[in-house]
Amino acid sequence: MNHLADNWIDRFQGLRGLPADIRADLKNGSRIVSVPAGTRVFEAGQSADNLLLLLEGTVRVQHHSATGRDVLLYRVHAGESCVLTTACMLAFENYSAEGIAETEVTAAAIPRKVFDELVARSSIFREFVFTAYSRRITDLFTLIDDIVFQRMDVRLASRLLELASADGYVHATHAVLASELGTAREVISRTLSEFHRRGWIEQLRGEIRLLGREGLEQLVRSV
Structure with a gap:
């Protein structure tokens, strides 16, 4: 001190x-x-x-x-x-x-x-x-x-890339991500489910693992 x-x-x-x-x-x-x-x-x-x-x-x-x-x-x-x-x-x-x-x-x-x-x-x-x-x-x-003005899936993809650790883990709940992006938890859950369906992420308890960083990056660049 x-x-x-x-x-x-x-x-x-x-x-x-x-x-x-x-x-x-x-x-x-x-x-x-x-x-x-x-x-x-x-x-x-x-x-x-x-x-x-x-x-x-x-x-x-x-x-x-x-x-x-x-x-x-x-x-x-x-x-x-x-x-x-x-x-x-x-x-x-x-x-x-x-x-x-x-x-x-x-x-x-x-x-x-x-x-x-x-x-x-x-x-x-x-x-x-x-x-x-x-x-x-x-x-x-x-x-x-x-x-x-920006689509929620693009904003969420961008935030996941920002928050991910070097080994690809994001230590955040759906509620925390909703607060980060100013939206409802249900919106985050639906969007993450779509990311999971595309093989970009794996959802774990209290955290998210990025499996397809390239897909997320391409989504962010698409706008």
């Missing part, structure tokens, strides 16, 4: 150019926090009081829809910040989604007061915040485009 507290600012390329006084204020005004896997980092309706810059681990940000489904919005990885938190802090609004630690997470927590002061004082810090915000907004528009 001490080595993280000493040099965490330099882990973020956009912050390395901070002048000494701003760097000192950022370091002294923040704290390093750690939470175990499965922890709810924030939830809908909660106020955004700290900007978290992830140093280790992954946080899944998801929205609970009116139909009862959890829809994955994006993941925050080490070296990134959460765009939803940034938006809520800038607009003084509460969270509209929840963040779950998928792994053990270590982050630098920047309190609202420090965040507001540095955004006002430092062009470098301000550029870092808005550049990260802009990139994630672009990702969200891509997600919306995928959900609205």
Whole structure:
């Protein structure tokens, strides 16, 4: 933990150019926090009081829809910040989604007061915040485009290829994949059954084994 507290600012390329006084204020005004896997980092309706810059681990940000489904919005990885938190802090609004630690997470927590002061004082810090915000907004528009316009079989094939380990295993249930892709579990089950019929996958308990990676790749390239 001490080595993280000493040099965490330099882990973020956009912050390395901070002048000494701003760097000192950022370091002294923040704290390093750690939470175990499965922890709810924030939830809908909660106020955004700290900007978290992830140093280790992954946080899944998801929205609970009116139909009862959890829809994955994006993941925050080490070296990134959460765009939803940034938006809520800038607009003084509460969270509209929840963040779950998928792994053990270590982050630098920047309190609202420090965040507001540095955004006002430092062009470098301000550029870092808005550049990260802009990139994630672009990702969200891509997600919306995928959900609205792209076929589910293509999206599922692409996600299986992304999640597969080197030996071809995807450790995810139908419910998890449904959450990943913003659809119903039944839709995932039907599509996986078709993939199985084509000989592309084998369905096991809690995981999927890719047998025909070439077929999945060809499906993804077909659109």
